[in-house]
Every structure is written in C-alpha cells, then in structure tokens.
Amino acid sequence: MVSKQEVLAALAQVKSPDGAPLPQTGKLSDVVVSDGKVFFSITVDAALVPQWEPVRKAAEAAVRAVPGVTSAMVALTGERAAGAARAAPPPRSAQGGHAQAPRGERPVQGPPGVGAIVAVASGKGGVGKSTTAINLALGLRDVGLKVGVLDADIYGPSVPKLLAIRGRPETLGGNRLRPMTGYGLTVMSIGFLVAEETPMIWRGPMVMSALTQMLREVEWGTLDVMIVDMPPGTGDAQLTMAQQVPLAGAVIVSTPQDLALIDARRGVEMFKRVNVPVLGIIENMSYFVCPKCGERHDIFGHGGAHKEAEKLGVPFLGEVPLHMAIRETSDAGRPVVATDPDGPHAKVYREIAGRVRDALQSKGAGSAAPKIVIEA
Numbered sequence: 001m002v003s004k005q006e007v008l009a010a011l012a013q014v015k016s017p018d019g020a021p022l023p024q025t026g027k028l029s030d031v032v033v034s035d036g037k038v039f040f041s042i043t044v045d046a047a048l049v050p051q052w053e054p055v056r057k058a059a060e061a062a063v064r065a066v067p068g069v070t071s072a073m074v075a076l077t078g079e080r081a082a083g084a085a086r087a088a089p090p091p092r093s094a095q096g097g098h099a100q101a102p103r104g105e106r107p108v109q110g111p112p113g114v115g116a117i118v119a120v121a122s123g124k125g126g127v128g129k130s131t132t133a134i135n136l137a138l139g140l141r142d143v144g145l146k147v148g149v150l151d152a153d154i155y156g157p158s159v160p161k162l163l164a165i166r167g168r169p170e171t172l173g174g175n176r177l178r179p180m181t182g183y184g185l186t187v188m189s190i191g192f193l194v195a196e197e198t199p200m201i202w203r204g205p206m207v208m209s210a211l212t213q214m215l216r217e218v219e220w221g222t223l224d225v226m227i228v229d230m231p232p233g234t235g236d237a238q239l240t241m242a243q244q245v246p247l248a249g250a251v252i253v254s255t256p257q258d259l260a261l262i263d264a265r266r267g268v269e270m271f272k273r274v275n276v277p278v279l280g281i282i283e284n285m286s287y288f289v290c291p292k293c294g295e296r297h298d299i300f301g302h303g304g305a306h307k308e309a310e311k312l313g314v315p316f317l318g319e320v321p322l323h324m325a326i327r328e329t330s331d332a333g334r335p336v337v338a339t340d341p342d343g344p345h346a347k348v349y350r351e352i353a354g355r356v357r358d359a360l361q362s363k364g365a366g367s368a369a370p371k372i373v374i375e376a
C-alpha cells in the first residue's frame, strides 16, 4: 500500500518555479491516496499557471514513479486575486452557492473531434439524471451517431457502474488517456481514476480542473455528440461547468413533483443565463405502469413537466415511466436501451434521442448535424 507520506516524499523532489520543494509552497491541496490511486491539486495565481504547468507534469511523473502507485492525477488550478474582473455571469452569493467557482478562466475548448457537447442536468439530485444520460446516449447511438459520455459528476461518479466498466484508462504517453468504452460508447469518468470509496474532499476549483483534464487530455477521437452527466444541482460547480465548457445545449431531467419542477426551473434559468440553449425537458419517473395489470398510474401527478416546459418556453422531449426494469438494468450496469433494444423503454429513449438530435441539427451544432448526402 502506498502511503501519503511516500507521495509527499516524492513530491519534495519536485521544485516550484522559484526552487522550493513543492510540499512547502502552500499550494498543494490535501493529497488523496486510495488503492494506489493518487489525486491532488496545485492552486496558484491565474497569471502563473503557464509557469506551473511543468511543475504539475513533474509532480505527476514523480508520483507515478512511486512503487505501488497505479495512477496519478494532478490538477493545476488558476485562482485570480480577489477583486479581479470575472467573466459573466455575476457571482451567485445571493443564491447561497457553496464552493467558490473558479474565476475569470477562459472557456475550456472542447476536444477537437467532438461535434456537439450536450449537458444532461437537473436542479436536484436523485431524479434519474445519470440513468437518463446513459440511455439517451445509447438512444443517440441507435439513431446513428457516434457518442461519447463524460461523467462530470466529480463528487459521485456513477457512469462506470451504470455501464459496468471496470479498469483504468490506458496512458497514451505524456498525460493523455485513452477513454474507456462500453456498449459502443466512448466513456470517461473520474470514477476510473479515483477509487469509489475515496472521500470527495475536492474544492470547487479542483472540480473544474479535473473536468478540464477529462475534456482535453483524453483522446476522445471523432464523436458526433458528447453527453455530459452533470453533477446535481445549480450551485457554482454546475454554473462554472455551464459557463466554461462549450456546450451546444442542455437537457434538463425532472420528476413530475412540484418541488423538482422548481428545481428544474432553476436548471433552465442557469443555462439561459450563460447562453446555453436548453434543448428541452425530460420528465423521468413520469408514470407507473402496473406490472400486474398493465394499467398506467400517474402517481406523481403526471404532466407537470410538460406544462412547465411550455411555460418556460423550452421544448418537452418526452416522458420516461417509473419502471422496475429501468431501475434494475441501470443499477446492474446493463442499461435498458442496450439490453432490451426492442422493449418499450428503449423505444421511449430512442424517441427522446431523436428529438435531441433534431434540436441539435436545428441549432446547427457541429457534426451532430450531419448533412445527408444521397449518392446517385
């Protein structure tokens, strides 16, 4: 087992730009060591980031060289001095945001071969966002697109489990990683790099840095669409993500209950504020089909999301029933669209995927808008 002390000892050999041993610079976050995987961040003044990038690389290399370390991920974060100008939108202190969002950074560029990046978000947790994201991704695959999934839920990555993908991404030389694959999807999640039981003590800026790395340092290849499973809520981490990742659009997942809808509204507003088009709302756990009698029960007061979408002026993308088969397949890493492609649920997700594709096409987003050429 690798200890934190061993990692810190290795890091003491790495020097800051002014020659100080890295652990003594006060720039290191807590070092998380779990199951041979190491993660920490270096936070420096935004203006000094270029100078520190070689230090980050050296730190990563030093940690990887420690016997027993199977992977290392070092995030370099630029913090702007207080009072410095920050990009729109304004701080959300009035709305009780938690972690402080990284400020003033340029939007992160999307991977070069990726057509459209689509966030799947919700105002609150547990509404079935990840389940929807995965099945939507598979639906998009089924309508003929090449699809990637980026698990942006740094605090609670669930994509590895939902797709039953185990193992670690291969390093391709330098810092680049080969994404994982499952059910024909190209996939990256922090869950592949950090053990499940690792305490997620990450600070806001680290989150962004990890996302940046997963976007830029992963060989995504050519994709029509990248589905991003967002962390739940509309706090600063989500806002930053919405602001800094070049999103072609966002899909909001909501349950029919009123409370969730209030949250959904917040989600819609967040994306509107950062000028990300909301492609529509999906109502999840919309109705319940009795497995015995086959009768449909609108247990949550069905239809709320549809009406709410109209009120908000965003498209309604469809309703997914509350069904044991969706839950069981999802939790077992055998998503229903892939494992029961001819069943009713797969059909629902494919229809939604078709609408998402059409919405992207009408927005002219990247290669998700393939021109269909009929050769004579």
Ligand SMILES: Nc1ncnc2c1ncn2[C@@H]1O[C@H](COP(=O)(O)OP(=O)(O)OP(=O)(O)O)[C@@H](O)[C@H]1O
Binding pocket: 122, 124, 125, 126, 127, 128, 129, 130, 131, 132, 153, 156, 158, 231, 232, 284, 285, 286, 320, 321, 322, 323, 324, 326, 327, 328, 330, 331
């Ligand atoms: N339509 C559905 N029918 C039945 N169960 C569902 C449905 N959608 C999601 N679930 C189940 O609900 C639970 C929560 O779903 P999921 O993890 O996708 O939610 P989430 O919004 O991503 O949660 P978090 O906020 O924690 O990221 C899971 O057990 C999942 O299998």
Ligand SMILES: [Mg+2]
Binding pocket: 129, 130, 131, 153, 158, 229
């Ligand atoms: Mg989730």
